[in-house]
Amino acid sequence: MEKMTAAQARQVEAIGKHVRLEGWLRTRRDSKGGFSFLELNDGTCLGNVQVVAPAALPNYESEIKKLPVGASVRITGEVKQSPAKGQPTEIHADRVELVGTADPEKYPLQKKGHSFEFLRTIAHLRPRTNTFGAVMRVRNRISKSIHDFFQERGFLYVHAPIITASDCEGAGQMFKVTTLDLNKVPRAEGAVDYGQDFFHRPSFLTVSGQLEAEIFACSLGLVYTFGPTFRAENSNTPRHLAEFWMVEPEMAFYDLNDNMDLAEAFIKRLIKDALEHQAEDMQFFQERVDKEIIARLEGVLKHDFVRLSYTEAIEILLKSGQQWQFPVSWGTDLQSEHERYLSEQHFKKPVILFDYPKGIKSFYMRLNEDGKTVRAMDVLVPGVGEIIGGSQREERLDVLEARMKEMNLDPEAYWWYLDLRRYGTVPHAGFGLGLERTVQFITGMANIRDVIPCPRTPGSAEF
RNA sequence: UCCCCGAUAGCUCAAUGGUAGAGCGAGCGGCUGUUAACCGCUAGGUUCUAGGUUCGAGUCCUAGUCGGGGAGCCA
Numbered sequence: 001m002e003k004m005t006a007a008q009a010r011q012v013e014a015i016g017k018h019v020r021l022e023g024w025l026r027t028r029r030d031s032k033g034g035f036s037f038l039e040l041n042d043g044t045c046l047g048n049v050q051v052v053a054p055a056a057l058p059n060y061e062s063e064i065k066k067l068p069v070g071a072s073v074r075i076t077g078e079v080k081q082s083p084a085k086g087q088p089t090e091i092h093a094d095r096v097e098l099v100g101t102a103d104p105e106k107y108p109l110q111k112k113g114h115s116f117e118f119l120r121t122i123a124h125l126r127p128r129t130n131t132f133g134a135v136m137r138v139r140n141r142i143s144k145s146i147h148d149f150f151q152e153r154g155f156l157y158v159h160a161p162i163i164t165a166s167d168c169e170g171a172g173q174m175f176k177v178t179t180l181d182l183n184k185v186p187r188a189e190g191a192v193d194y195g196q197d198f199f200h201r202p203s204f205l206t207v208s209g210q211l212e213a214e215i216f217a218c219s220l221g222l223v224y225t226f227g228p229t230f231r232a233e234n235s236n237t238p239r240h241l242a243e244f245w246m247v248e249p250e251m252a253f254y255d256l257n258d259n260m261d262l263a264e265a266f267i268k269r270l271i272k273d274a275l276e277h278q279a280e281d282m283q284f285f286q287e288r289v290d291k292e293i294i295a296r297l298e299g300v301l302k303h304d305f306v307r308l309s310y311t312e313a314i315e316i317l318l319k320s321g322q323q324w325q326f327p328v329s330w331g332t333d334l335q336s337e338h339e340r341y342l343s344e345q346h347f348k349k350p351v352i353l354f355d356y357p358k359g360i361k362s363f364y365m366r367l368n369e370d371g372k373t374v375r376a377m378d379v380l381v382p383g384v385g386e387i388i389g390g391s392q393r394e395e396r397l398d399v400l401e402a403r404m405k406e407m408n409l410d411p412e413a414y415w416w417y418l419d420l421r422r423y424g425t426v427p428h429a430g431f432g433l434g435l436e437r438t439v440q441f442i443t444g445m446a447n448i449r450d451v452i453p454c455p456r457t458p459g460s461a462e463f
Numbered sequence: 464u465c466c467c468c469g470a471u472a473g474c475u476c477a478a479u480g481g482u483a484g485a486g487c488g489a490g491c492g493g494c495u496g497u498u499a500a501c502c503g504c505u506a507g508g509u510u511c512u513a514g515g516u517u518c519g520a521g522u523c524c525u526a527g528u529c530g531g532g533g534a535g536c537c538a
Binding site: 027029030031032033035036037039048050052068069082083084085086087104105106107108110111112113114115117118120121173208229231233234235236237238239240241244245246325326335336337384385386387388389432433434435436437438447448458459 | 464493496497529538
């Protein structure tokens with residue numbers, strides 16, 4: 001006898017085999033015809049396996065007829081073609097074993113649909129629902145495609161550190177890492193004496209692996225990082241998490257155009273793989289979550305992304321005739337309403353904005369000849385907004401140092417980063433893609449807290 | 464952090480300042496190669512918390528907690 005997954009048992013190729021299946025009961029329907037229908041799910045696919053349990057089984061009256069939703073069971077039986085609509089195959093059980101019961105008076109998951117808000121309060125049980133199973137399978141597929149995409153192109157996977165001592169990477173508030181006793185913080189001359197802390201200096205959870213990725217791009221060529229990222233910002237939106245996963249490719253001898261080409265090919269690959277390999281899950285999102293998701297994604301695959309300079313974008317926004325809550329003017333950052341207008345209304349597809357005013361971007365972005373703009377790029381997608389932020393990096397030592405002074409950064413603190421420009425500097429570029437925002441974009445899930453196993457948001461870290 | 468909205472049965476929601484209800488779920492019974500099955504019956508409530516107004520508060524007021532949406536920050 002062969003152990004089989006639900007995904008395998010639902011294929012017609014399995015017909016005729018005697019198999020063992022293990023999983024959780026989604027529902028039970030008893031028939032007076034002398035059997036019960038059990039629907040088994042083991043997470044390997046969206047659909048359930050229908051099990052026909054005949055009344056002749058020795059534990060039929062004592063156990064099978066009482067099996068509650070949520071119970072874990074082990075089934076053995078023969079896979080047969082199903083005579084009824086709804087499933088290609090079914091298991092005719094010769095043995096049904098209750099592994100662990102679930103008190104129906106207390107088990108929170110019901111056969112009916114639940115709100116995502118409620119499911120968030122039982123995040124330990126929500127992967128047992130159709131939606132979260134599908135989210136997790138698509139998330140897994142996207143993760144695999146990320147590696148496939150880069151590995152096929154010869155990129156090295158670099159493991160950037162989680163703990164960092166760079167306290168001003170320019171990406172917002174950081175979580176502090178310390179082993180000091182917070183009840184008795186050592187002090188020297190009034191200030192906290194970090195000399196006594198674990199690293200003998202202040203340290204933090206990373207907000208980006210970019211600076212470290214640059215080290216390896218400037219020695220090994222094409223690299224990417226893929227790992228957790230932490231932002232201690234008090235952000236309360238459906239698009240922000242305090243802990244999220246980010247992919248950061250970094251490429252030597254790439255300019256901004258190469259960077260944009262790569263970003264576009266990358267996003268398209270993730271979409272293509274999800275549609276192709278998670279078709280059943282994607283169909284589910286189409287039916288239950290977002291009626292237009294598949295058409296939208298197929299549209300993204302078909303067309304080139306719009307590439308628009310910041311300056312051109314400002315012109316479009318000024319000429320749009322729209323009433324803006326925030327005024328549009330050259331030199332200020334675009335507001336959500338502006339970005340949404342561009343990708344959702346004006347172009348109705350992904351837009352790559354580039355060449356932003358230097359005043360609103362980070363110190364490491366390459367200065368253009370005009371002296372006013374930098375080689376930055378943001379990829380905006382309908383529904384989610386910014387999904388990628390990146391740039392060509394400033395490889396000229398003197399320009400970089402001047403920029404740092406302009407922004408009141410201490411070049412000494414970045415001595416090793418500057419060394420990369422001091423010795424054998426090369427033009428290079430890279431970007432960061434938010435994994436969860438990508439999962440949102442591909443599944444149509446509205447809230448980022450519903451596309452990560454255990455969401456971390458201000459005031460919330462229960463699971 | 465700011466603005467807006469919300470919190471009533473296990474879940475989703477209703478209830479003019481005057482006896483707290485429905486659907487689904489659950490339990491029991493019926494029916495059926497069933498498909499979010501169907502039909503009947505039953506149980507199920509500190510109306511988020513603490514104050515206040517009122518003869519009387521689920522309903523009005525104040526504060527707080529939690530949740531959602533929008534904004535900012537960004538991925």
